[in-house]
Amino acid sequence: MRGVIMYGPGDVRVVDRESPTILEPTDAVIKLAATCICGSDLWPYRGAEPVDHAPMGHEYAGVVTEIGSAVTTVAVGDFVVGSFWASDNTCEICQAGYQSYCVHRVLMGTIGTQAEYARVPLADGTLVATPGHPDADLLPSLLAASDVLGTGWFAAVAAEAGPGKTVAVVGDGAVGLLGILAARQLGAQRIIAMSRHADRQELARRFGATDIVQERGDDGVAMVKELTDGLGAHSVIEAVGTQESMQQAIRATRPGGHTGFVGVAHGVALDGLELFGAGIHLHGGAAPVRRFLPDLLRLIWDRTIDPGAVFDLTLPLEDAAEGYRAMHERRATKVLLTL
Amino acid sequence: MRGVIMYGPGDVRVVDRESPTILEPTDAVIKLAATCICGSDLWPYRGAEPVDHAPMGHEYAGVVTEIGSAVTTVAVGDFVVGSFWASDNTCEICQAGYQSYCVHRVLMGTIGTQAEYARVPLADGTLVATPGHPDADLLPSLLAASDVLGTGWFAAVAAEAGPGKTVAVVGDGAVGLLGILAARQLGAQRIIAMSRHADRQELARRFGATDIVQERGDDGVAMVKELTDGLGAHSVIEAVGTQESMQQAIRATRPGGHTGFVGVAHGVALDGLELFGAGIHLHGGAAPVRRFLPDLLRLIWDRTIDPGAVFDLTLPLEDAAEGYRAMHERRATKVLLTL
Numbered sequence: 001m002r003g004v005i006m007y008g009p010g011d012v013r014v015v016d017r018e019s020p021t022i023l024e025p026t027d028a029v030i031k032l033a034a035t036c037i038c039g040s041d042l043w044p045y046r047g048a049e050p051v052d053h054a055p056m057g058h059e060y061a062g063v064v065t066e067i068g069s070a071v072t073t074v075a076v077g078d079f080v081v082g083s084f085w086a087s088d089n090t091c092e093i094c095q096a097g098y099q100s101y102c103v104h105r106v107l108m109g110t111i112g113t114q115a116e117y118a119r120v121p122l123a124d125g126t127l128v129a130t131p132g133h134p135d136a137d138l139l140p141s142l143l144a145a146s147d148v149l150g151t152g153w154f155a156a157v158a159a160e161a162g163p164g165k166t167v168a169v170v171g172d173g174a175v176g177l178l179g180i181l182a183a184r185q186l187g188a189q190r191i192i193a194m195s196r197h198a199d200r201q202e203l204a205r206r207f208g209a210t211d212i213v214q215e216r217g218d219d220g221v222a223m224v225k226e227l228t229d230g231l232g233a234h235s236v237i238e239a240v241g242t243q244e245s246m247q248q249a250i251r252a253t254r255p256g257g258h259t260g261f262v263g264v265a266h267g268v269a270l271d272g273l274e275l276f277g278a279g280i281h282l283h284g285g286a287a288p289v290r291r292f293l294p295d296l297l298r299l300i301w302d303r304t305i306d307p308g309a310v311f312d313l314t315l316p317l318e319d320a321a322e323g324y325r326a327m328h329e330r331r332a333t334k335v336l337l338t339l
Numbered sequence: 340m341r342g343v344i345m346y347g348p349g350d351v352r353v354v355d356r357e358s359p360t361i362l363e364p365t366d367a368v369i370k371l372a373a374t375c376i377c378g379s380d381l382w383p384y385r386g387a388e389p390v391d392h393a394p395m396g397h398e399y400a401g402v403v404t405e406i407g408s409a410v411t412t413v414a415v416g417d418f419v420v421g422s423f424w425a426s427d428n429t430c431e432i433c434q435a436g437y438q439s440y441c442v443h444r445v446l447m448g449t450i451g452t453q454a455e456y457a458r459v460p461l462a463d464g465t466l467v468a469t470p471g472h473p474d475a476d477l478l479p480s481l482l483a484a485s486d487v488l489g490t491g492w493f494a495a496v497a498a499e500a501g502p503g504k505t506v507a508v509v510g511d512g513a514v515g516l517l518g519i520l521a522a523r524q525l526g527a528q529r530i531i532a533m534s535r536h537a538d539r540q541e542l543a544r545r546f547g548a549t550d551i552v553q554e555r556g557d558d559g560v561a562m563v564k565e566l567t568d569g570l571g572a573h574s575v576i577e578a579v580g581t582q583e584s585m586q587q588a589i590r591a592t593r594p595g596g597h598t599g600f601v602g603v604a605h606g607v608a609l610d611g612l613e614l615f616g617a618g619i620h621l622h623g624g625a626a627p628v629r630r631f632l633p634d635l636l637r638l639i640w641d642r643t644i645d646p647g648a649v650f651d652l653t654l655p656l657e658d659a660a661e662g663y664r665a666m667h668e669r670r671a672t673k674v675l676l677t678l
Contacts, residue, residue, distance in 0.1 A: 092570060093594050101594030101618045103569075230442075231431060246611060255432055255440030255624075265611030272585060272607025276600070279440045279624035285594075285615045 003115030004056040004320045009047035010328075012321040017055065020111075020119035025070035028123035030080060032062040034139050035114050036311070037323050037335045038147060039173045040264050045324055048266055055112025056320075058084040059146040061139065064127075065117070073124045079134060080127040081297060082120055083289035084108045084147045089125030099125070099290035114320060116339055128293045131301060140308025140336055141300040144178065148334065149296055149307040150289030151262050152178030152239065156186055157292075158260030158283040159235035163187040168224050169209075170249045171239030172200040174310040174334040175262060177207055179237040181305060184208025188235070192227060194220055194248070200333065203309060217244055224252040232257060238284065243268050255279035262287055311336040342454030343395040343659045348386035349667075351660040356394065359450075359458035364409035367462035369419060371401040373478050374453045375650065376662050376674045377486060378512045379603050384663055387605055394451025395659075397423040398485040400478065403466075404456070412463045418473060419466040420636060421459055422628035423447050423486045428464030438464070438629035453659060455678055467632045470640060479647025479675055480639040483517065487673065488635055488646040489628030490601050491517030491578065495525055496631075497599030497622040498574035502526040507563050508548075509588045510578030511539040513649040513673040514601060516546055518576040520644060523547025527574070531566060533559050533587070539672065542648060556583055563591040571596060577623065580604050594618035601626055650675040 003017035020029050036059050044051035061081045064074050074080055087094050087102035094102045106121040120126055134142055141149075152175045161167045161183035169176050169183070172195035183191050184207060192211040193204035201212050213223045224233055232254035238245055241263025250270070253259045261284030275282070299305045313332035315323050316339075323335035342356035359368050375398050383390035400420045403413050413419055426433050426441035433441045445460040459465055473481055480488075491514045500506045500522035508515050508522070511534035522530050523546060531550040532543035540551050552562040564571055571593035577584055580602025589609070592598045600623030614621070638644045652671035654662045655678075662674035 092568070096595045098595035098618055229431070241611075241615075243611075256435045256437035256627075261615070265615045268611025270609040270611060270614070272580075272582075272604030272609060275609070275621075276580075276604045276624045279437055281620065281622040282614075283620040285618035288595075 001116040002317060003112060006044060006051050006054050006056050008051060010045060012045070012056070012324045014318050014320050017115060020117050022066055022068045023119065024121060025068040026122050026124065027068040028064050028071055028074060028120045028127060029066040029117055030060065030062040030120060031065050031117055032060055032113065032115065032339055034143055034339060035060060035317065035337045036143055037114070037327055037337065039175065041324070042328055043264065043266060045328055057112050057114030058107065058109035059143055060108065060113040060118055061142045061146060067123060071123045074127050074129050078129040079132070080129050081142050081145050081293065082126040082128070083150060083293060085286060086121040086126040087290055088122050089290060094125065097291045098288045100286040100288040114317065114337060126290065128297055130297055138300060140311045141306055142297070143336065144307040144310060145293060145296045145300060147289060148174040148310060149178045150292050151175050151287040153182040153292050153296065154287035154289070155179045155237040155239060155260040155262040155284065156182035158258065159237050160258040161186045161188045161235045164189050165234040166190040166192065166228055167235040167237065168192040168194060168233040168252050169237045169239065170194050170245050171263060172197060172204060173239060176237065176239035177203055177310055178307050179239055180204050180209050181207040181307060185305065192224055192233065206309070217248055218251065220248055221251040228254065234258070235260070239263050241265050241268070246270065250275070250278055250280060250282070253278065253280045257281070258283070260284055310334045314338060340455040341656060342451060345383060345390050345393050345395050347390060349384060351384070351395070351663045353657050353659050356454060359456050361405055361407045362458065363460060364407040365461050365463065366407045367403050367410055367413060367459045367466060368405040368456055369399065369401040369459055370404050370456055371399055371452060371454065371678055373482055373678060374399060374656065374676045375482055376453070376666055376676065378514065378666070380663070381667055382603065382605065384667055396451050396453030397446070397448035398482055399447065399452040399457055400481045400485060406462060410462045413466050413468050417468040418471070419468050420481050420484050420632065421465045421467070422489060422632060424625060425460040425465040426629055427461050428629060433464065436630045437627045439625040439627040453656065453676060465629065467636055469636055477639060479650045480645055481636065482675065483646040483649060484632060484635045484639060486628060487513040487649060488517045489631050490514050490626040492521040492631050492635065493626035493628070494518045494576040494578060494599040494601040494623065495521035497597065498576050499597040500525045500527045500574045503528050504573040505529040505531065505567055506574040506576065507531040507533060507572040507591050508576045508578065509533050509584050509591070510602060511536060511543060512578060515576065515578035516542055516649055517646050518578055519543050519548050520546040520646060524644065531563055531572065545648070556587055557590065559587055560590040567593065573597070574599070578602050580607070582607050585609065589614070589617055589619060589621070592617065592619045596620070597622065599623050649673045653677060
């Protein structure tokens, strides 16, 4: 089969890879209906994380082609979506809603779903079947559920977005934008998108943003405070992962408020005394997408939400290298790869 | 009046200070019934915080001797207890339960309650009267409510201690010990005290600890994991404020669990990627004691709890310097100063 390998920073190639097979009785193999490139794939692409001939991709949706002998909840022919962390969904951590920290978790990124087929470990705990095979226009949204929607949703939940709340969102990539969509669905009263890109501001408004703040860093914090009687937002979503974005998020949160962070931290060190002085709730990490997946798939299936709108460039899998370049150069927010 | 002044690190003196008067219509003046030394007073004593001729003390209980013209909820002659942060208790932050971050807050430590009298700003929002003048044996517990009990209680609430939960407590000072008492009152199933001092272990058990872990740092974390099926505690209270104690607390918390931190951070930097990887909830800072004060006073008045047991040395105010030395040298956990 064909699949994406990152040979090194900036060096993405589509090559022949061995087709996956069932290795464990709990495995399934799926034929991808489409796949995509994640903002987090840019960290190794940009040399901010080590990478050496790594299979790429951790988002996936497609049709089950084979199942292991122990798999009971999905069948060959089912259309399924799964989380970027495979999980058993039965351990104590999963049962508490933290499937991304499952005691048996497997990172799908190590398997590489930017490919024609993928092996999904712990299929019963990881995959959720849709009611049927989706119309083509639903495919981008279903694929988004696998990570960026689930991650933005978790960030909004971690930030306790809800009725009566003012939510600020740091980061206008796919996850930040879908954090806006999530905050809206969760009933937030006011949603402040922090963005300086016109196209992303437009999508932010479409997803539910009520205010746009262009300033960054402490200037951005000052603007959020100005919009919130000097207090800061009740809920702040952090969807970048840098020192500046984390500080901006924490400082924009009012005392007693909630910061939900999902940007994979790179070079971030939080000052303990500043955190003590802030009096906020801080929660985040790898999103337990599996917790939200059944609800998210229903909202997509019913056409209540359209998270697939974050894809602004579609390319064939064979052109993955161009997709990476486009995202790296910010010519695209998120790239869908067709098969 | 007589009062404690810290001239510099290690140099505590009891001197004549000007008696306080009403400065604002919202002020009250109280005659202290007793006062005490806080573990946090040791930071400047040890040179870890700058100090220069500073009035000391922020814990207080006593009788109102004078009120400003705007004060309505306490009267001259009332016995009152207040938080170490004065607060209006009406602003949006106070109403959300974060009185220690009140938009009009005043730190009682800048006033100095290790003295015969103290001015209490924002008296209506800060002070809570007891049902009558207390019996002498209740005085230590009422004084403890002003900070160490309220702070330990907040830490337990921030860590979401409750029924079915395993709670670990990092720090065996007065706040950590009272965090144990709070976790017990909140219904925690299992409480692991991390302590290597026999006398503090004994008090920990009396307050409700079910297990003692002597190891510190990552060895201590390994012990907590051993006691919790390898997962870590649901709830961890951090009551020290050092890099080691914060790391110990975060690492002892299971994914999705809650770390409540109340140790004033000194030289703490939290690694963003470790925090991302941990998947915990982190909440803490200056405890909003006022939120809990009415309930705590009731529990003390009814003799349901006995937080005053943390005082293991009682000295006259005039001997405050010896009290500081005793706490600095760990000969005492907490020192009560009589007047």
